[in-house]
Amino acid sequence: xxxxxxxxxxxxxxxxxxxxxxxxxxxxxxxxxxxxxxxxxxxxxxxxxxxxxxxxxxxxxxxxxxxxxxxxxxxxxxxxxxxxxxxxxxxxxxxxxxxxxxxxxxxxxxxxxxxxxxxxxxxxxxxxxxxxxxxxxxxxxxxxxxxxxxxxxxxxxxxxxxxxxxxxxxxxxxxxxxxxxxxxxxxxxxxxxxxxxx
Amino acid sequence: xxxxxxxxxxxxxxxxxxxxxxxxxxxxxxxxxxxxxxxxxxxxxxxxxxxxxxxxxxxxxxxxxxxxxxxxxxxxxxxxxxxxxxxxxxxxxxxxxxxxxxxxxxxxxxxxxxxxxxxxxxxxxxxxxxxxxxxxxxxxxxxxxxxxxxxxxxxxxxxxxxxxxxxxxxxxxxxxxxxxxxxxxxxxxxxxxxxxxxxxxxxx
Numbered sequence: 001x002x003x004x005x006x007x008x009x010x011x012x013x014x015x016x017x018x019x020x021x022x023x024x025x026x027x028x029x030x031x032x033x034x035x036x037x038x039x040x041x042x043x044x045x046x047x048x049x050x051x052x053x054x055x056x057x058x059x060x061x062x063x064x065x066x067x068x069x070x071x072x073x074x075x076x077x078x079x080x081x082x083x084x085x086x087x088x089x090x091x092x093x094x095x096x097x098x099x100x101x102x103x104x105x106x107x108x109x110x111x112x113x114x115x116x117x118x119x120x121x122x123x124x125x126x127x128x129x130x131x132x133x134x135x136x137x138x139x140x141x142x143x144x145x146x147x148x149x150x151x152x153x154x155x156x157x158x159x160x161x162x163x164x165x166x167x168x169x170x171x172x173x174x175x176x177x178x179x180x181x182x183x184x185x186x187x188x189x190x191x192x193x194x195x196x197x198x
Numbered sequence: 199x200x201x202x203x204x205x206x207x208x209x210x211x212x213x214x215x216x217x218x219x220x221x222x223x224x225x226x227x228x229x230x231x232x233x234x235x236x237x238x239x240x241x242x243x244x245x246x247x248x249x250x251x252x253x254x255x256x257x258x259x260x261x262x263x264x265x266x267x268x269x270x271x272x273x274x275x276x277x278x279x280x281x282x283x284x285x286x287x288x289x290x291x292x293x294x295x296x297x298x299x300x301x302x303x304x305x306x307x308x309x310x311x312x313x314x315x316x317x318x319x320x321x322x323x324x325x326x327x328x329x330x331x332x333x334x335x336x337x338x339x340x341x342x343x344x345x346x347x348x349x350x351x352x353x354x355x356x357x358x359x360x361x362x363x364x365x366x367x368x369x370x371x372x373x374x375x376x377x378x379x380x381x382x383x384x385x386x387x388x389x390x391x392x393x394x395x396x397x398x399x400x401x402x
Contacts (some may be wrong), residue, residue, distance in 0.1 A: 036255075036256045039255055057265050061272060154249035155252060185249075
């Protein structure tokens, strides 16, 4: 009888340890494991897919360069999300500065965050694509501190403890921000929900 | 009011289903009593569900290829991320080089203006001959001794400059030429003196 060999999936921490010892294949596995979730996070945070991919590429390059800076005291996911989060925040601030410098662009970008007309027909509002775009715009309109916790918690499904470590804020603050972020989203999406309820 | 605040604090955990049983009962009781809080809870639940239902964004097909190219470049040039701090250094070096080049050009112009005057001695023991200049170099004293006095070279300054014939320290002339010509003229003078001495001894 052929024995079934159990192939245990290596943890992130094991992979980064192998990579620190010079195993580049381990790094490839890390890329495969994290690329989509990081791009999803970055896209939800900044609202542009090209920029999101650039941010994630830079994240992996930094992991490559600074691989020895990672110590096995925190989870690897926390470390890599911190890098992506910081890069995404920097990108948002850069955009804000650009927006301030270019007054002509202001009108266009503001329009992008406008919610759809609540008088639109029910067929349109039910449509998934529109719903997603409405949600994305609602997320974009949130203040940064609420946006990041909402994305981490409700989209990336990280634990409150992990979010607390990544953002370096107390657990209670994470919870209250998640709460307030959700309530703010409700306010923004109120018309949308009213239509859904009808 | 106080109950509503407590409810709001517990709402995230209630929605996530991570509240303890005792707290869960309190929240349920509160929701039965406060319609506004119940609406709030329902909306928050919809928001959470809607967010969770959002499609997962994935990377493009060429994402990994692009990343591999960047990593290969990084491996070939591991210090490429330190180029930025070198920028000020490069700029200051360029500025220093420009200043040095400027100084060299100015110095050359100054030397070309001054060099003939420096090579031509100001020490005149005899009045200078017309259309000629008395020449002396840094070793002017020894030359004077060799030649038995200051040497006058009958080449006009301007013509010597234009022909580049040395002796006047014009650009292109060398100190060796000056010395050679000077020693030749002093030898001629010595030969003349010797002849005069021989003639006088013969007469005697």
